[in-house]
Amino acid sequence: xxxxxxxxxxxxxxxxxxxxxxxxxxxxxxxxxxxxxxxxxxxxxxxxxxxxxxxxxxxxxxxxxxxxxxxxxxxxxxxxxxxxxxxxxxxxxxxxxxxxxxxxxxxxxxxxxxxxxxxxxxxxxxxxxxxxxxxxxxxxxxxxxxxxxxxxxxxxxxxxxxxxxxxxxxxxxxxxxxxxxxxxxxxxxxxxxxxxxxxxxxxxxxxxxxxxxxxxxxxxxxxxxxxxxxxxxxxxxxxxxxxxxxxxxxxxxxxxxxxxxxxxxxxxxxxxxxxxxxxxxxxxxxxxxxxxxxxxxxxxxxxxxxxxxxxxxxxxxxxxxxxxxxxxxxxxxxxxxxxxxxxxxxxxxxxxxxxxxxxxxxxxxxxxxxxxxxxxxxxxxxxxxxxxxxxxxxxxxxxxxxxxxxxxxxxxxxxxxxxxxxxxxxxxxxxxxxxxxxxxxxxxxxxxxxxxxxxxxxxxxxxxxxxxxxxxxxxxxxxxxxxxxxxxxxxxxxxxxxxxxxxxxxxxxxxxxxxxxxxxxxxxxxxxxxxxxxxxxxxxxxxxxxxxxxxxxxxxxxxxxxxxxxxxxxxxxxxxxxxxxxxxxxxxxxxxxxxxxxxxxxxxxxxxxxxxxxxxxxxxxxxxxxxxxxx
Numbered sequence: 001x002x003x004x005x006x007x008x009x010x011x012x013x014x015x016x017x018x019x020x021x022x023x024x025x026x027x028x029x030x031x032x033x034x035x036x037x038x039x040x041x042x043x044x045x046x047x048x049x050x051x052x053x054x055x056x057x058x059x060x061x062x063x064x065x066x067x068x069x070x071x072x073x074x075x076x077x078x079x080x081x082x083x084x085x086x087x088x089x090x091x092x093x094x095x096x097x098x099x100x101x102x103x104x105x106x107x108x109x110x111x112x113x114x115x116x117x118x119x120x121x122x123x124x125x126x127x128x129x130x131x132x133x134x135x136x137x138x139x140x141x142x143x144x145x146x147x148x149x150x151x152x153x154x155x156x157x158x159x160x161x162x163x164x165x166x167x168x169x170x171x172x173x174x175x176x177x178x179x180x181x182x183x184x185x186x187x188x189x190x191x192x193x194x195x196x197x198x199x200x201x202x203x204x205x206x207x208x209x210x211x212x213x214x215x216x217x218x219x220x221x222x223x224x225x226x227x228x229x230x231x232x233x234x235x236x237x238x239x240x241x242x243x244x245x246x247x248x249x250x251x252x253x254x255x256x257x258x259x260x261x262x263x264x265x266x267x268x269x270x271x272x273x274x275x276x277x278x279x280x281x282x283x284x285x286x287x288x289x290x291x292x293x294x295x296x297x298x299x300x301x302x303x304x305x306x307x308x309x310x311x312x313x314x315x316x317x318x319x320x321x322x323x324x325x326x327x328x329x330x331x332x333x334x335x336x337x338x339x340x341x342x343x344x345x346x347x348x349x350x351x352x353x354x355x356x357x358x359x360x361x362x363x364x365x366x367x368x369x370x371x372x373x374x375x376x377x378x379x380x381x382x383x384x385x386x387x388x389x390x391x392x393x394x395x396x397x398x399x400x401x402x403x404x405x406x407x408x409x410x411x412x413x414x415x416x417x418x419x420x421x422x423x424x425x426x427x428x429x430x431x432x433x434x435x436x437x438x439x440x441x442x443x444x445x446x447x448x449x450x451x452x453x454x455x456x457x458x459x460x461x462x463x464x465x466x467x468x469x470x471x472x473x474x475x476x477x478x479x480x481x482x483x484x485x486x487x488x489x490x491x492x493x494x495x496x497x498x499x500x501x502x503x504x505x506x507x508x509x510x511x512x513x514x515x516x517x518x519x520x521x522x523x524x525x526x527x528x529x530x531x532x533x534x535x536x537x538x539x540x541x542x543x544x545x546x547x548x549x550x551x552x553x554x555x556x557x558x559x560x561x562x563x564x565x566x567x568x569x570x571x572x573x574x575x576x577x578x579x580x581x582x583x584x585x586x587x588x589x590x591x592x593x594x595x596x597x598x599x600x601x602x603x604x605x606x607x608x609x610x611x612x613x614x615x616x617x618x619x620x621x622x623x624x625x626x627x628x629x630x631x
Contacts, residue, residue, distance in 0.1 A: 002294040003367035004383065004554075005301070006547060007484070008201075008376035011194025013172075013187055014359030014478055015085050015164035015468040017045050020198035021578055025485025025493075027084055028467045032491050032516040040582070043069045045080045047584035049169035052076070054583035083168030085467050086355055088161055088341040090168065093310050096161040100312075102240075103154035106147065114143045159326040160319050162344040163310045164357025164469025176590040181251060182225035184308040187360035188257045192265045192304065193589040195362040197581075200574035201374060203266065208615035209374060210299045216271030216292060218285035219258040219304035219362075222278060222473040225251055226309050254473075257306045257360070265589045269597075269611060271298055277387070278531030279432065279470070281305050282361060282477040283539055287385035289365060290539075294384075299367050305474035306360035315356060321397065323436065325353035342497070345470075347433030347463035348444065348505050348512050349498025354434045357469025361477025368551055372559050375566025377574065379484055380525075381547040382539055383417060386410050390534030397532045399442040406538035407446050407528060411454060414524045414540040422546075424456045427524040428492065430479035433463030434470055434530070441504050443530060448506035458511040460519070462486070466497045476529045480541065483525035487543045492519040521545065 012019035016027040026033055026041040033041065046052045052059055052067060061067045067075060089096045119140045126132065131143040172178070172186040196203055207215060226232040229245075231252030237244045250256075255274040262268040271292065277284035282305040289301035318324045325344045329352035331337060345355040366376060386409045390400025415423045432443055444461075451459050464482045471478055486492060494513035501512050525541040542550070552560050580587065601612045608617035624630060 003296060003369070004381050004547070004550060005290045005293040005365045006368050006371040006376070006381045007363055007379040007541075008366050008371055009195045009199035009364040010362065010379065010481060010484060011196070011198050012191040012359065012361035012474070012477065012481065013166055013170070013194070014361070014471060014474075015166060015357055017048055017084060017167055018194060018581065019191070019361060019481045020194045020581070022481075022485040022488050024468075025482055026489070028464075028482075029485075029489070029491045029493050029516045032518070039070055039073065042077060042080055043072050044582050045084060045167060046072050046076050047582060049080065049083055049167045050171070050584070051079065051169060052584070054585070059583070086162055086164045086342060086345055086357070086469050089163050089310065090165060093163075093165070094312050095155075096158040098155035099158040101154050101156060102151040104149065104151050106149050108147050109144060112143050112145050114141060116141050158312070158315070159328060160315050160324050161327060161339070162325070162341040162355050164345075164355060164359070164467075164471065165310060166358055172588070175586060176588045177592065180229050180247070182227040182230035182308070183358075184221060184225045184227070184230075184306045184360070185251065185256055185260050187308055187358070188219075188260050188304065188306045188362075189265065189588055189590055190586065191306065191360035191362040192261045192302065193586065195302070195364050196265070196589060197577040197587065198574060199364055199376065200570035200572075200577070201376060206300060206374065207267070209370065211616045211618055212611055212614045213270045213618050214297070214299040215266070215268050216273060216289060216298040216300070217258050217261045217266065217268050217302045217304070218271075218273040218289045219261060219302070219306075220274040220276045220281050220285055220473060221254040221257055221305065221307050222276050222281055223307065223309050223314060224254040225256060226311050226314055232311055232313065257304055261302055261304060261362075264591055266302060267591065267595055267613070268302075269614075276473070277535035277537065278533050279434070279472060279475050280387070280529035280531040280535045280537035281473040282475065282480070283385055283527065283529050283537035284387060284535070286363075286382065286476075286539060287387055287537065290382050290385050293365060293367050296367075299370050301365045302362060303365065304360070304362040305477050307471050307473040308358040309472060310356060310358050318356065323353055323397075325351065325355055325435065329353065345435045345466050346498045347431065347435045347466050347495055348440045348461070348501055348507075349495065350502050351435045351437060351440065353436055354465065355469040357465070357471040359468065359471040359474050359478060361474040361481060363477070363480060368554065372551060372555060372563040375563055375568075375570045377567065377570060378544050378547055378551070380487060380544055381542045381550070383542065384410075384413055385537060385539040387537045390536070393534060396534075399438065399530055400534055402534055402536035403443070403528070403530050403538070404446055404449075406536045407450055407526065410526055410538040410540045411450055414526070414542075415454070417542065418523050418546055420454075422523040423454060426520065426522050427526065428460035428462060428486065428522055430483050430525055430527045431461050431463050432475075432528050432530045433461075433465050433495075435465060439530065440502055441506070443528070444506040444510065448509050451509035457509055459509060460492050460511045460513070462493050463495050464493075466495050476527055476537065476539075479527045479529075483527060483541050486519070486522055486525065490519050490521055492517055
């Protein structure tokens with residue numbers, strides 16, 4: 001009997017805002033929300049963006065003027081909307097109209113050229129046509145004869161000008177002592193804190209409820225931390241005449257989102273796991289966590305991913321591959337000299353490339369027994385995650401057959417659990433939907449053929465990248481956040497950035513709506529990812545109602561009743577955090593140098609090991625799994 005991995009919390013940040021309590025999802029479907037939820041969502045965004053703050057219980061704007069929650073939209077609504085979702089890249093990243101670079105210049109001097117400089121600034125070795133004369137006080141005179149090469153500052157008009165940026169004014173570095181950490185790690189700290197607080201559970205109690213090695217963190221980035229504080233600065237430093245710092249290499253690694261959660265947020269001593277699978281990275285890590293929970297190796301899993309790669313070099317790399325939507329191609333599509341930077345990502349429509357985004361997503365899972373015992377919120381469950389490669393390839397970035405396998409197996413498993421009717425009537429797809437011409441054809445063909453096989457008509461397809469861009473590593477985490485939003489609010493997001501579904505999309509059996517709409521309660525969501533290199537993954541996610549029915553069938557009415565009683569306290573704590581977050585008080589968890597374990601205080605014998613700070617021991621009475629082979 002396999003344990004069921006239950007989702008008990010989710011937190012994070014992307015261009016739509018905060019993930020917890022479906023706030024980012026609600027920003028996307030804002031126009032379809034009831035008035036109270038709309039006002040609530042806008043207030044949360046205003047606090048996140050530092051447009052309002054709480055002063056002695058009074059909500060005030062940036063200029064110190066009192067403002068009521070129901071007036072936030074009237075006074076700040078336009079600014080909030082303009083500062084969220086995909087939009088023109090802001091100058092806090094770089095100037096897209098004058099992107100800084102170095103231009104190489106080779107010159108021929110018709111006469112000797114002389115200049116003075118400090119001796120310590122001379123290159124080693126000296127170019128052969130440089131003559132150096134020493135002057136006073138460490139100065140030298142340099143004379144150059146003949147040809148020479150210099151690199152000088154240059155600025156170019158960047159052809160790619162849009163991205164899914166974190167909300168304007170949101171600065172995680174100011175929320176804790178970030179110590180010059182890369183932006184992706186700052187976002188990770190925020191996302192992990194958001195998830196833990198949103199769970200409503202006391203984290204120390206959670207850790208003491210299981211053996212220390214039954215907790216795991218599963219997380220990764222793809223590019224790593226490419227900001228100047230990480231690998232981006234490391235690779236450029238010497239070529240720009242700067243020094244490499246002591247932190248850039250270590251903090252730049254793609255394992256750091258895992259390491260930071262362990263070392264500074266949870267204090268985990270259990271499983272630590274990092275795997276990258278291009279755009280499917282979040283699902284790859286989710287798969288490892290789900291398999292560990294099902295096998296009983298892990299009882300609490302923190303699954304995460306982060307990527308903050310809105311950097312000129314990354315954008316140029318994707319752009320030169322023809323993968324990103326650029327101004328020239330967007331103008332051709334629209335037949336206009338102007339570009340609507342809100343609509344650069346157009347999944348399943350007439351499109352010309354994806355739009356890069358930034359974000360971090362964290363979800364917390366528990367086995368079904370522990371979730372009930374602790375009175376955790378039941379947000380859904382993940383029975384499995386399927387991963388398959390593409391076989392032989394001509395182009396390493398091209399799509400292939402692996403995604404047929406992952407989608408088909410995910411639907412087959414879901415059908416076995418919930419039945420034919422639920423699949424045909426109450427399931428939907430969170431598409432990879434990258435917004436490239438090739439993806440819209442190949443991905444829709446997969447869905448169409450599977451729908452035909454299972455007799456599905458009007459299968460809803462949701463494309464989160466239309467709103468938040470392609471965040472690369474956490475992209476499927478963005479999709480999971482949307483799935484939980486649909487389960488909660490019964491609103492199916494449309495692809496509102498397209499005018500019509502492209503003619504070459506296989507849409508006969510699909511429902512790719514151009515508008516958000518109210519939907520019936522859903523039972524299953526399929527999170528799909530098609531990553532560069534043949535990294536395909538699909539996860540069936542069961543709704544809270546389906547999950548609760550399964551829990552009742554396994555554990556009985558008494559366990560469910562006990563859970564309902566325990567959840568009352570959890571709900572109180574969840575509401576308390578929600579109200580704090582609405583006022584901009586996020587209480588980021590960052591335990592730098594706190595709670596260090598004295599290794600000399602670890603005690604153990606052949607049966608168990610006791611680690612300071614943990615109530616339960618690590619068991620060492622391990623049975624021989626190969627007893628039939630070692631008799």
